[in-house]
Amino acid sequence: MLVALVTAGVLAAVPSGGLPDVKAIGAVAEVRDGGHVWRGSSGVAELGTSRPVPVAGRFRAGSITKTFVATVVLQLVGEGRMRLDDPVERWLPGVVPNGENITVRQLLNHTSGLYDYKNTLAMPPNAEFYTYQFRTWTAAEQIQRALAHPPVFDKPGSQFNYSNTNYLLLGEIIEKVTGQTYGEQVERRLIRPLGLHGTTMPGTSTYIRGAHLHGYVPKDGGLVDFTEMNPSLFGAGGELISTTRDLNRFFAALLGGRLLPALLLAEMKTPGTEGGTYGLGLSWHDTSCKVRVYGNDGDALAYQAYSYATEDTRRQVTVAVTPDFRTNPDASVDAFVDRAICR
Template sequence: MRKLVAALTVAGLLGGTATVAEAKPSGKAALQEQLDALVGQFPAALASVSRGGRTESLVAGSARLGSRVPVPVDGRVRAGSNTKTFTAVVVLQLVAEGKVALDAPIERYLPGLVPGGSAITVRQLLQHTSGLPNYTEYLGLEDVAKLRHRYFEPHELLAVAFAHPAKFAPGTKWEYSNTNYVLAGLLVQRVTGRPVAEEITSRVIRKAGLRNTYWPAAGDEGIRGPHPQGYARSGGEVVDVTELDPSWGWAAGQLISTPGDLARFSRALLDGRLLPAAQLAEMRKTVDAPLAPGWRYGLGLFRVPLSCGGEFWGHGGDIHGFETRGGATDDGRAVGLAVTALPGTFGDGDQGAQAVLSAVDAAFCR
């Protein structure tokens, strides 16, 4: 769930593959080569690629560091900041229902909570143009061993953020801040009177038919079902962080999913199955996101250029143990990719992050 800084300086193990549906051998081989190349930088890589109504899932590496354990096909991983897109969809559904106004100040819905909230709109929260400080910069997440079992309430996260001054005047620039989406989650709860986890589950996960995506309940530190182990560096050592408390991510990064479900979610979103046309159009109104050339950000959604022309729409997520990337195109392609460590855990961070982005690009363009 990092800001993708390393990834976007532009974010002896067993290799294997399993196929849900056959694709052209040359394309499949090319993608498998990309996944195999990720092993070394990461213990394992998992991918799901859909086009023309056919889906194929591939894996590489080992599910457990130091052992030869097959990677579960389309295994579950921590989805990190992909959660933001789910949260944004719920907010936009509430806009469609007339319960939230995109250009109203957040003060209207969360009175007295946000410093300068009368000048910060709901749209600016979803688009990362609010100027609010990012609480994850001050939480001490670099010491994963210290915080991995720590439970956080959303208001604790906001207290960390609001102890620091705003980065810029609302609407004057773009800067990624997880604080925006904690507030978006609280907005959902205030308007609906229900937990954001419940709203995301009923309004998005079930509606999109995602069978392997869920919001971990309070105190749930494991990953249910088949999954690879996730690893992080702490105190100069690499540790298994598969079990951790994701509450510090909350509406900005708490979900667990699979590459296949993340691709299906992106496909359902672009196909108009989750939002009315007017709200999907608002979601796709972008501003420059200076993380990499050509990247732009809508409302919980990146627009990313492809080397073969065109672009895909998606998000991505970085959380201790896992990095996920992918999205969908308007012409029917969808990709989900996951690796089982953050870039830099086992090698050069910039190289690892770029390798993941290159693999996603290759999956779309092959």
């Protein structure tokens, strides 16, 4: 039985040997083992209150958005509407320097070499960062900021370099292919068919509807509420809002072969570089018991989310944390995932 320890805002899985003491404002998790489901939460939903974190609460899922966007791209490939080896230039002529030599596949697996627009943005505690909270960004604006910098390496496909710019471009390509925004396509192809009732692609809406965790960022030696914010800052690389239930449901459908043909799911699990652990919008790692888990994690500034499943989808674990920035929750969450999969 998975054990959760809650003390003063600490979420910790408790494997033998214990865990580092990692602080968080709040956390929520769902673990699935066959037909058995465990849900739990710890900490508070909002600072200054005693309100517990709702076990069905919504949160910003960050880069887990990329797996949804990648799935849409691969569905379009499966329908013959585009190809993985199409050059970017075919769909976005004149937008990307050397676009004739950068493929859709290389955008998906982060081997394009394109500079990450995130590196052009101010981050806390820089005062400029706080002006972003309600600002609307366009993908074109962010892409231009990135392309003002040279590529991080010269030969596309030769190296792995994680870049959010890749997924901004994929969002634009989806719109070129389908005539609808990437958000509309994610809603139509994934959210509605799978019954992900707690999941939205909010676009420029600043709110998280329904029960949710409040998220915070550092400011002036303390924390400021950053729950309401314009998610166009993240765009196709990170705007998703979801729940632990919905993310487990999505990855069960994806890895279970319900969303993609077997050949394209295999492509998704193929690393972009030899020995890598990131394929086409999907990442993986091996647990301490040598069981490989597939999924993704996401950093949405005020929220951190993690969702992984075994290849047969029998065991799944999704965790979301609102960090307080005194320590990094990754080690604690990794141990939680390991315990859930290996127990």
